[in-house]
Amino acid sequence: xxxxxxxxxxxxxxxxxxxxxxxxxxxxxxxxxxxxxxxxxxxxxxxxxxxxxxxxxxxxxxxxxxxxxxxxxxxxxxxxxxxxxxxxxxxxxxxxxxxxxxxxxxxxxxxxxxxxxxxxxxxxxxxxxxxxxxxxxxxxxxxxxxxxxxxxxxxxxxxxxxxxxxxxxxxxxxxxxxxxxxxxxxxxxxxxxxxxxxxxxxxxxxxxxxxxxxxxxxxxxxxxxxxxxxxxxxxxxxxxxxxxxxxxxxxxxxxxxxxxxxxxxxxxxxxxxxxxxxxxxxxxxxxxxxxxxxxxxxxxxxxxxxxxxxxxxxxxxxxxxxxxxxxxxxxxxxxxxxxxxxxxxx
Numbered sequence: 001x002x003x004x005x006x007x008x009x010x011x012x013x014x015x016x017x018x019x020x021x022x023x024x025x026x027x028x029x030x031x032x033x034x035x036x037x038x039x040x041x042x043x044x045x046x047x048x049x050x051x052x053x054x055x056x057x058x059x060x061x062x063x064x065x066x067x068x069x070x071x072x073x074x075x076x077x078x079x080x081x082x083x084x085x086x087x088x089x090x091x092x093x094x095x096x097x098x099x100x101x102x103x104x105x106x107x108x109x110x111x112x113x114x115x116x117x118x119x120x121x122x123x124x125x126x127x128x129x130x131x132x133x134x135x136x137x138x139x140x141x142x143x144x145x146x147x148x149x150x151x152x153x154x155x156x157x158x159x160x161x162x163x164x165x166x167x168x169x170x171x172x173x174x175x176x177x178x179x180x181x182x183x184x185x186x187x188x189x190x191x192x193x194x195x196x197x198x199x200x201x202x203x204x205x206x207x208x209x210x211x212x213x214x215x216x217x218x219x220x221x222x223x224x225x226x227x228x229x230x231x232x233x234x235x236x237x238x239x240x241x242x243x244x245x246x247x248x249x250x251x252x253x254x255x256x257x258x259x260x261x262x263x264x265x266x267x268x269x270x271x272x273x274x275x276x277x278x279x280x281x282x283x284x285x286x287x288x289x290x291x292x293x294x295x296x297x298x299x300x301x302x303x304x305x306x307x308x309x310x311x312x313x314x315x316x317x318x319x320x321x322x323x324x325x326x327x328x329x330x331x332x333x334x335x336x337x338x339x340x341x342x343x344x345x346x
Contacts (some may be wrong), residue, residue, distance in 0.1 A: 027258075030153045040281065055090035088315070088344055090337050093147055093287070093322040094133060098329070105138040105333030106341070110141060115146035119173035129176075138178040145184040145228075145285060145318060146177050152191035156211045157204040157238065159196070166211065170218040178222040184318065186260055186283045187215065188229035190236035204238060209251050227260040232268035242266065242275040246282050255265040258284035262305055264293055264322070266312035273305045280313025286339075295332040296321050297339030307343045 019039040094101075095116065102110050118129050136143060142328050154169060176249025177185050193211075195204040216228045228245040239245055245259040259282045266273065276283065288306070310319075321336045 023287055024064055046094065047053040070335045072196050088253060088310070088340075089144075089318045090340050091144070091320045092333055092336070093293070093320050094325075096139065096143065098143060099143075101330050101333060104331060105331065107141060108338040109144035110139065111186075111318075111322075112143050113146055113176070114146045114173050115148060115151070115188060117146070117173060117176040117180070119169055122168065122172050124176075133176070133179065134139060137146045142181055144182055145186065145320065146182055147186040147188060147320075147322070148191040149173070149185055149187045150189040152189075156189070156193040157195045157207045158199050162209060163210075163214070167214055167218070170215055170223075172217045174215075174222040174224055178224050184225055184227050184283060186213075186229050186287075188231055188236075190231050193238055194236055195238050205248075208238065208248060212248060212252040212257050213254065216252060216256045219256035220254075225256050225258055225284050229260040229262060229287070230265055230269075231262075232265045234268070235265075240265075241269055241271050242279055243271075246279045249282055258282055261287045262287035262322070263301065264289040267301060274304070275303070276309035276315070277312035280315060283313060283315055283317070284317070285317055286310070286319045287322040288319060289321065293324050295323050295325065296336040298332075298335070303343055316337040 083235060091107045091109040091111050092102055092105075093111045096110070096112050101112050116132065118132055121129055123129065150156060150166075150169070154166060154168070174185060182336075193203065193208065212228070219226050228249060230239050230241050230245045231239050234255075239248060242259060242261050249257050249259050259279065261276050261279075261283055264287065266275070286302070288296050288301075290296050290301050295302075319340065321333075323336075323338070325332055
């Protein structure tokens with residue numbers, strides 16, 4: 001079992017039960033910022049203060065209420081003493097400029113690239129950084145996750161790792177991800193973590209563990225969670241399966257280090273779908289696509305099996321479509337989201 005986050009928020013109910021899972025954030029007048037928090041965030045004592053800056057930047061006051069959840073466009077009360085049905089939030093991996101298309105297509109959130117946070121510019125008061133952060137504050141729906149974490153020229157394995165430079169980069173990138181309201185930062189970054197030819201595998205694995213310890217430290221400081229993304233062997237030669245990702249997470253044993261299950265990479269590696277339920281307690285995020293890495297619902301991936309295992313895992317986080325989009329981006333976004341929602345509506 002993964003290590004539990006410290007400092008849970010609890011409430012005693014009039015029916016003498018105690019619940020933590022329904023303490024969700026409520027923004028009474030903050031549109032476009034921080035709807036439903038992830039389990040990882042709402043289980044920590046650092047949860048409340050992490051969200052308030054996102055609202056303040058919008059110039060609107062924040063208010064908080066227990067057992068209330070704000071979806072993208074509506075409020076609905078939850079009874080913390082009653083068991084709630086699993087909630088999957090659907091989004092896409094896409095640039096910030098397409099936030100309106102994502103919102104129109106029915107997405108609950110957007111997953112952007114870390115490079116859009118300008119993490120190679122360390123000064124928060126740099127005019128380019130200030131302008132970019134203002135753009136994030138004005139989106140039509142929240143940016144709740146980031147991918148494309150580490151640039152290719154910033155190595156995690158091999159003889160050219162610069163730990164000081166990595167640490168400074170992690171601090172900047174994760175701080176800004178938190179400031180715009182993100183919960184999850186995905187660590188795939190195949191070029192960065194690729195083990196060079198001739199470099200000892202054991203040494204590379206130790207470097208990965210050291211990197212994840214460092215990333216966990218900065219993730220804890222800034223209130224986000226790192227999701228280790230297993231990549232297929234054409235994209236990386238280390239961390240190629242969900243089970244391998246869990247192995248690294250277990251070795252690190254940090255509450256801010258979790259694992260991502262990507263249905264596309266699982267299919268590429270013929271990884272059985274039941275790893276999702278077997279390692280469900282480690283999963284903090286998910287990606288998906290369809291045959292040929294096209295949009296969800298366009299191919300013949302065994303989605304019935306996928307949904308069964310996700311439900312067995314009691315996964316209640318985000319599911320992002322990460323694919324090669326065609327010319328009709330708006331149509332494919334809507335088709336993907338409609339398809340995925342239909343799978344959980346049956």
